[in-house]
Amino acid sequence: MNFGPRMKGQSRETQLFTRRVIVASVGMLVLIGMLIARLVYLQLLSHDHYTTLSLENRLRVLPIAPTRGLVYSRDGVLLADNRTSFMLEVVPEKVEDLEQAIGRLRQFITLDDDQLARFRAELKQRRRFDTIPLKNNLTEQEVAVFSVNRQHFPGFNIAGRLSRYYPLGSQTAALVGYVGRINEEELKRIDPAAYAGTTHIGKEGIEKSYEDVLHGTAGYQQVEVNAEGRVLRVVERSPPIPGRDLHLSLDTRLQAAAIDSLQGRTGAIVALEPATGAVLAFVSNPSFDPNEFVNGISARLYQSLRDSPERPLFNRALQGLYPPGSTVKPMMAAGGIETGLRQAGDRTYCPGFYRLPKVSHKYRCWQKAGHGSVDLVRSLAESCDVYYYDLAKDLGIDRMHALLTDFGLGVKTGIDLPGELTGLVPSREWKQRTRKQPWYPGETLVNGIGQGFMLTTPLQLAYAASVIANRGQKLSPRVVATIEDPAAGTRLAIEPHHLGAVAITKPEAWTAIVNGMHEVVQGARGTARATAVGATYQYAGKTGTAQLFGIKQNATLKNEDIAKHLRDHALFIAFAPLEQPRLALGIIVENGESGSKAAAPIARTLFDTWFRLEGVLDAPG
C-alpha cells in the first residue's frame, strides 16, 4: 500500500482542522467578550438602576376579591346570597408534629384520603409559614367541635370565606342560573386584573348575563415583604368595590304557584307583565339545585342529571322548541282582517276536512264531524282548523312568515338571559336554503295551524300573548327591574324596552281576536270554557296542541294507544284582564295531550294567584 498521498492528505487535513479550531476559538472568545461586556453593563454600569428595581420588588401587590352583588325578587326574597363557608387551615411552621396533629384531628373532623393527598401535595410546594387549606366546607358541628378543642391544635385555624348560595334552589335555577369556578376558556376572555383573586364567575342565567354588574371591582393591597417573603406591613390598601345588587321582576309567590300547578309534570311556564315586559314567573320543570354547581358538582350527580330522561338541566322556557299549534290562530286571524282577506263576520264552512283544488289529500279538522259554518270568533273559540287552512291558503306563506315573525315567533325576544333560542317560522327562502326544495302549497296549510316546520319557545309564546294583550305594542321581556348600588346608595331602574308595534293597524282586528280568545275561555262553546267557571274577571286565552305523532289519513288513534313520551304537548297562551291586562302567560305541558285539559287550568290558577297577590281579588274564604 502506498501511504504517500493519503499521508499528504492527512497532513493537509490536520492543517485545515487546526485552522478551523483556531477560527472557532477566536469566535468563542469574541462571544465570551460580548457576554462579559453585557454583564459589565448590567452589573456595574446599571447596577444602581437595577438595585432600585430589585428593592421595589420587595413591595408586592395582593388582590382583594370584591363581594358579589346579591339578587332579590320583586317581593324582596333573596335569590342569590353570599354565605360564609368555613375551612380548616394550617400554618405548618406553627405545628410541632404535623402528622401526629392530623391524626388527633381526625377524631373530630372526617378527612378522606383525597383531601389528605391534596393537602400533602400543597404542603410540599408552599413555604413553611404559608397558610395551607386542609378541608373546605366544614359542617357546623365540625366548626363547633374544633372550636372547643382549638387549644390542642396550635397552628390550625378555621377561616370563613364567602360562597354563593341560592336559597330557593331549584325553584329559580332556570332564571337566576349559577356561578362556578372560572375555567380555562373563561380565563382567556376575562380581564385578569379585574378577576385577580376572584374564583367564581356566572355560568348561566342572570348570573351570567349580569356578570359585569354583579362582579364588582377588585381591590388591591400593597404589602411589604421581607427577604423571606413574609408580609411585614400593609403599605397601601385600595378596598374592592362590591358588585351591585339586582332586583328582579320575578315574584317568588307566583313562581311557586306556577311550579305547583305543573304538579310534577314536565313543562314550562312564562308569565309576563304586558305593559312593561317584566318577567313575573319563569319555570322550567323539572329543575335542578344550582347550589350543587357552585363549588364543583360531583361527577356522579352530574351524570345522573345529564342522563335523566326528563332532562332537568335543559332550560325549557328559554330553549325548548315546540310546535305552537293552534296558539298561532289569533295572529293568523288578525292578519286576515288586516290584509282585507277576511271580515270578522265572514264565514267558512267546515265539513271536518279541507281540500286544495285538484288534490285528493284531506287536511283534517280536529273536529271530525266538522264545525259547520264558522265566523272568526267561533273559529277561535272552537279552534276550527278548516277556517285557518282556508285563511292560510289565501294569505300564502310569504305574508304568513312576515306576520308571525312580527308577533315575535321565530325571532329572539331579546330577554336579558343568555342562550335564548330563535325557534323557526318557515319561509320559501328558509326551505330552499336548508332543504334545497321549493315551498309546497300544502305546507302553507299545515303551518297555518301552527304545525309543520314551526317551532317556538315557551318564552316566545308568552311574548306573543303579551303582544296581543297590548293590542300590538311590543315590549322586550326583562328579568332585571332595578340595579342597586348599596355602596353609593343609588338605584337604577331598567326602563321597559319598547320594540315598536305589530303592523296590524285596523282596530277591529284586535277587537275580533280578543273577542275570539275571550270566547275560548268564557264563551258557551269555548275549548277551555270549563277552566273559567267561577272567574270574577274577564280573560282571554287560546289552547294549542303540538302534535308529535303523525296520524295517517283516515286512521283513528286514541291517546291511550300512544306511549306517554309520544303524546301531544298541551299549550295555552292567555292574558287577563281583557282591558289593561296585567298578566300574559305562555304555558306548555309536555305530553299533556290537550291544551284545554292540561294547560288552560294552570292559567286560571295563576291569574287567581296573581290578582289575589295584587289585592284585586279577595283571598278565598
Add this chain to the structure above:
Amino acid sequence: MRLGRSGNLLVDLHIDAPLVGGALLLCAVGLSVLYSASDHSLEVVGKQAARMALGFASMIAIAQLSPLRLARWSPVIYAIGMVLLIATAIVGTGRGAHRWLELGPLRFQPSEIMKLAVPLTVAWFLSDKLLPPRLSLVAAALLLVAVPGGFIIEQPDLGTAILVMAAGLLVLFFAGISWRLIGLVVAVCVVLAPIGWFTMHDYQRQRIITLLDPSADPLGAGYHIIQATIAVGSGGWSGKGWLNGTQSHLEFLPERATDFIFAVYCEEFGLLGVLVLLAAYLLVLIRGITIAMNAQDGFSRLIAASLVFTLFIYIFVNMGMVTGQLPVVGVPLPLISYGGTSLVTIMTGLGILMSIQTHRRFIVES
C-alpha cells in the same frame, strides 16, 4: 501503546484529570446555587447530586470505549434515536408539545440522544472520506442533520433542535467545508428568515418580539426577561451573597432552579462570581480543544471539536438568554441547571472526550 494495567488508577479508568476536575468544580457550584434557588431544599439538592453521580458514571463508562468502537456504534445509536423520535411524534406526551416518550417507568426526551448521536454519526460518516468533503458528501451529511432537526422542531422544541443541528453542522465546519459554501448557506438563511418567521409557532414569535422589547408585555412573556435582568443587574460586582438574592427568594424570578439559575448566580455572586464561573467553563473548554488538537484520527478530531464547541454554545445560549441578549429558548446551563437529562448528555459528551484522550495509540509528550 499501552496494554493492561499500569497501576495508575486514573490511567486505568481512562480518566482525564483536568476534565473531571473541571466538571466536579462546576457541579459543586451548581449544587450550591441550587440550594439557594430551591429555597434551601436539601431534597432537591440531593436529587440533583444523585443525577450528577449518574452523569459521572456515564462519563467514566463511555470513556472505557475506544473511539473506534464509538464510531462503529454511532449509526446504530442514530437509528435508534430516529425510531424513538418518530415514536414520540406519534405517541409522545408533554404539556402542549410532544417531547417526552414514556417506556414503562422511564420517561425521557429522545431528542436528547440526538444531541450526541447526530455529531457522532456525521463524524463517523466523514471520517473515512478525504477532507474537505465533496459537495455530494456535504449534502448527505446535511440530510443526517436536517431530518432529526426537523422532527424536533415539529415537537415543537426549537431550543433543542438548534443545539442538535449546531452539533452536526459544527462537525461539517471542522471537516473543512469551504467558506464559500458557509457564506452561501448563511446568505440563504438570511433570505429565508422572513419565511421562517411566518412558519413559527406563536409562542416562538412572541419570544423574539419580547426579546426586542420586554416592556411591551411586562406581565406575560416579558416578565422572565425583566425579572432576570433585575436579578443580574442588582447583583453588582460582588453579589448579594449566597442565599441572599431577593429576586430569587421572593419568587419574582421564574424557572430559577432550571433555565434561569444563572440569574440567581449573578444576583448572589456578582460579576466576580461570573468571571470565576466562566474561568471554570474555560478550563473544561480549553482542555477539550487540546484533546481535539491532539486527537490522532479523523473521527476523534471531528467529534471532539464538535462536542467542545457545542458545549460552548450551550453555555453562551443560556447566559445570553438570561442576560437578555438572546431569545428565551429553554436551554439549561450545563452542569448547573436543575434537571437530569441534559446533565447526563453533557457528562457523556465529556466521557467521549476522555475516551479520545486516553485511547491515543501514540502518546507524544511535548
